[in-house]
Amino acid sequence: MPSLPPLLVKPVDLAPLWLVERVARHLFSGVLKAHPDLFERLGAYRETCYGFSPVDLPLHFTVVPAMKTLAVSRGAPPLVDARIEGPLVLLLGLLEGRCDADALFFSRDLSVTGDMEAMLALRNALDDSAIDLPRELGALAGPFSPLVAGTARYIRGKALEGRDATWN
């Protein structure tokens, strides 16, 4: 199971919550703006409160797509309608549709709880959306866009190396 190196975990662990939340919200808002089709495929499940809990980070992300809200918390996982847990790189791989959710579920790399209809709708909506996180990150970086996008692509490639995580 891939997990984040301590070198990356420590700074996130020490960073103030408002800062992590601010970066995550920017990215989330950029993704929603660039992929309005996500809402269409999500249908009524856009109202669902989704929880994402990376097992290798002491953080929980709570998202309600319809409200365009994202919250980050530490400690006990907050109450949500549907939650997915797994290593951060795999959660991000799923967000981009680079990994097959069923395969990660069969291998026990991921676990899901709560409303499975909502979770399935989100999985399918993300899978069809062609989200490219390095590109979205780059778009937030102004003049440093090529550098940020390139670095993010390199990290993604390294993190998902050896996984069934590529497509044409």
Add this chain to the structure above:
Amino acid sequence: MELICPAGTPAAFREAVEAGADAVYCGFRDETNARNFPGLNFSREELRQSIALARRKKVQTFVALNTFMRAGDEALWYSAADDAVAMGADALILADFGLMAYVAEKYPQQRLHVSVQASASNPEAIRFLVEAFGAKRVVLPRVLTVQDIARLTRQIDCEVEVFAFGGLCVMAEGRCSLSSYATGKSPNMNGVCSPASHVRYRQDGADLVSELGAYTINRFGPGEASGYPTLCKGRFEIGDVEGYAFEDPVSLDVIDEIDALRAAGVSALKIEGRQRGKAYVAEVVSSLKKALGASPGERAALVARLRAMSEGQRTTTGAYDKRWR
């Protein structure tokens, strides 16, 4: 042999085309197809665009309308057939005799394939479908050995398509009511086996417990590969024995039988998996495409890595190479 590939979304459709599909099969976002899951399938416009893309790449599009019409609501299935024909679908994959009759009468030029859901598995049944509705191809249920298939193809006057890789149903396709018993919904009538609305997962210590409606389907120990929450692949206590009553969580893989299937007269190999992500579709289609062109000795290595993506992380040749427990 043609390679018939699944697509649950336009993105997966593009992947299948790029990975070497000869035909892609897909369905509308409603009860007319047997993979009616949330967020999956195609709007009319998405299907129109996908068919156009496939045409440009010389790939065929088959539209699955393979559930059984509900009395009083036939219009839903008729309009789906009307739209698929108008969009230029290369074939309609149908299970319901009434819908077959509708298409055969209204669109006599439209190519009609018999879905696996129709459960046509003997020469008499298939000959009837060919004569009555002009069926050009039958997708055989996964209940026959390679020898059975060879005997069958000699006695019928239509093409034969068989499943080669992916999820595996128990041997009652089109007639399975297990999901209905537990949830009131079935793949045959509603397009959903084990509907997600009735599925729950919970952690019990280090164990993963899967539940469907009021039933516990399975309990997977730490590190044990898991499967879908379907009753047919549930682990139950029967008398003093605990085990899989119907079937283990396992996927179909008959790549080793490609040459035998070709010799048996099979025209097309089908990959199951419209509910899977585009990464799975790309990987499985490209691997099987390579396997079709490879020598028998090279095939095992080409598809070995697909096992990790399969249900239970194991594969079987199922009924094709019948070795009952």
